[in-house]
Amino acid sequence: MAKEPSGAICNIAEDEWVEIDVAVDSGATETMMREDTLGGIIDITEGPACRRGVTYEVVDGSEIPNLGERKFLGFTEAGGQRGVTAQICAVNKTLMSVSKVAAQGNKVVFDDDGSYIEDKVSGERTWMKQVGGMYMLKMWVSRKTTKEAGL
Numbered sequence: 001m002a003k004e005p006s007g008a009i010c011n012i013a014e015d016e017w018v019e020i021d022v023a024v025d026s027g028a029t030e031t032m033m034r035e036d037t038l039g040g041i042i043d044i045t046e047g048p049a050c051r052r053g054v055t056y057e058v059v060d061g062s063e064i065p066n067l068g069e070r071k072f073l074g075f076t077e078a079g080g081q082r083g084v085t086a087q088i089c090a091v092n093k094t095l096m097s098v099s100k101v102a103a104q105g106n107k108v109v110f111d112d113d114g115s116y117i118e119d120k121v122s123g124e125r126t127w128m129k130q131v132g133g134m135y136m137l138k139m140w141v142s143r144k145t146t147k148e149a150g151l
Contacts, residue, residue, distance in 0.1 A: 017140045020074075024108065024117070024128055024135045026098040030056070033086040033094040035067060041143055044068040044088050056089055064090045074139035076126045082139070096137075110135055 018041055020033075035044070047069035055063040067088040074082050086094065098108045107118045115135050116125040128135040 016143045018143055020094055020139050020141060022074075022094045022096045022137050022139055024098060024101070024115075024137060025095045026108075026110075028095040028097040029099065030087045031084060031095065031097045031100050032056070032089055032091045033070065034091055035088050037094055038070055038072065038141060041141060042070045042072045044070055047085070047087070049087055054087075056087075058091075072141050074141055077138050078124075078126060080124055080126050082126070084139075 018038065020037060030049075045068055047066075049066045050068045054066045056066070057063055069085055069087050071083070071085045074084050076082065084096075101108055101117055105120050107120055109116055109118065110128075115128040115130065117128070117137075118125045126137060128137045130136075
């Protein structure tokens with residue numbers, strides 16, 4: 001069962017959320033997700049990278065094509081909001097690019113005493129958990145379309 005993010009600034013019932021796990025990755029050049037993640041919830045659109053025929057090199061050296069992008073508003077466990085543009089390709093899990101997060105005015109801290117993303121203006125922190133050597137955060141996305149949810 002999906003959980004409603006605590007402190008969320010919206011009026012959407014608990015069963016109208018989908019929870020996704022996001023790996024915060026310092027090696028990812030783009031924020032990426034699989035085609036089936038949020039399938040039927042957020043449409044894939046043909047973004048600039050897809051139009052240009054961009055491909056991404058993965059760990060084994062092979063290249064995977066960009067299949068488009070999804071734009072959505074994700075809510076964190078603490079109730080914070082993050083606008084996300086994820087490139088769609090054949091990855092194993094959703095990856096959030098540290099360089100893209102930093103370019104949006106955030107500081108990313110990986111530390112054994114607590115890892116987080118901090119908004120440099122507001123000071124708001126989004127905490128991450130270390131799971132199997134990866135730094136993870138949970139996000140919730142409305143099952144309603146962006147327009148229906150008032151976003």
